[in-house]
Amino acid sequence: MSLPRLCIVATGGTIAGAGARPQSTMAYAAGALDVAELCARVPGLDEVAAIQAEQFAAIDSKNATPAFWQSLAARVQALLDGGADGVVVTHGTDTLEETAYYLHLALKTDRPVVLVGAMRPATALSPDGPLNLLDAVTVAAAPQAAGRGVLVALNHQILCARDAAKTNANRPDAFAAPNAGALGWVQDGRVAWMGRPERPHTRATPFTAATPLPQVEVLAGYAGGSAALIRAVAATGARGLVWAGTGNGSASADAQEALDELRQGGVAVVRATRTGSGCVAASGGLPGAGTLSPWKARVLLMLALGAGTDDIQAAFDTY
Numbered sequence: 001m002s003l004p005r006l007c008i009v010a011t012g013g014t015i016a017g018a019g020a021r022p023q024s025t026m027a028y029a030a031g032a033l034d035v036a037e038l039c040a041r042v043p044g045l046d047e048v049a050a051i052q053a054e055q056f057a058a059i060d061s062k063n064a065t066p067a068f069w070q071s072l073a074a075r076v077q078a079l080l081d082g083g084a085d086g087v088v089v090t091h092g093t094d095t096l097e098e099t100a101y102y103l104h105l106a107l108k109t110d111r112p113v114v115l116v117g118a119m120r121p122a123t124a125l126s127p128d129g130p131l132n133l134l135d136a137v138t139v140a141a142a143p144q145a146a147g148r149g150v151l152v153a154l155n156h157q158i159l160c161a162r163d164a165a166k167t168n169a170n171r172p173d174a175f176a177a178p179n180a181g182a183l184g185w186v187q188d189g190r191v192a193w194m195g196r197p198e199r200p201h202t203r204a205t206p207f208t209a210a211t212p213l214p215q216v217e218v219l220a221g222y223a224g225g226s227a228a229l230i231r232a233v234a235a236t237g238a239r240g241l242v243w244a245g246t247g248n249g250s251a252s253a254d255a256q257e258a259l260d261e262l263r264q265g266g267v268a269v270v271r272a273t274r275t276g277s278g279c280v281a282a283s284g285g286l287p288g289a290g291t292l293s294p295w296k297a298r299v300l301l302m303l304a305l306g307a308g309t310d311d312i313q314a315a316f317d318t319y
């Protein structure tokens, strides 16, 4: 049986990071190793798939932008349209969840696309990157991965791009899907599936890599927060604001007044929660982000506004 033809698209991050000392897990340069070096550190990779590897970028993902998402999506789409059986994207973990959800909504494919990163740089003792990369390739090579949208594979877990979140600043078990749990596991080279994404994705959305991404900001609620910051959003030219509210997306009386002013001025305001999990409904005339984190809600609001969607709540109820 011939091996699946997979592309590894490297973008940088800690998985390609290099530090001065073996115990350096915070002080290092992200994106220092190129994709050939990354692959060379993973024994057995070529037994799982026929790999074509390319260096798309070498960034720290804190510097990712919506323009980066769009160009990455266009490249991944071209590789899939060109006949790749699947794509693995290596990515910094800081904003991996945003890129993953964007690709989940914008790519038009049934083939597996798997994002992977690491919490320890390649030069650290016990780096997590090599096994994470082998596992991600194993997931992308699995026939049952098809049709599940964009997946995130780290630390043995396979998460849906919609639900994956970085929930720890340091530890190798940083990723979780707080509202949904894992779609599967990869262990000892075997993939065990436990679920499929419930919400429409990839081919079943109207969004593509060409959908414009208007500016959307995120502001958080906290005790004594200044409503002046909310009012200042209007002058930035933003078309939307995600309110990362306390608890169930709540806003202080001052903040609510400023959010209402923004909305009346034509800025699309969506309520989400700063808690990290839970479901936020519409309230006080503002749509609710449901189970999306503020950062994921921002991605969807950008795409919805860019696609000219009138009913923002319907978009949040759908995707």
Ligand SMILES: NC(=O)CC[C@H](N)C(=O)O
Binding pocket: 012, 013, 014, 015, 030, 059, 060, 061, 062, 091, 092, 093, 094, 095, 117, 118, 119, 120
């Ligand atoms: N663990 C990581 O990948 C974080 C490193 C870096 N800040 C990045 O996101 O690219």
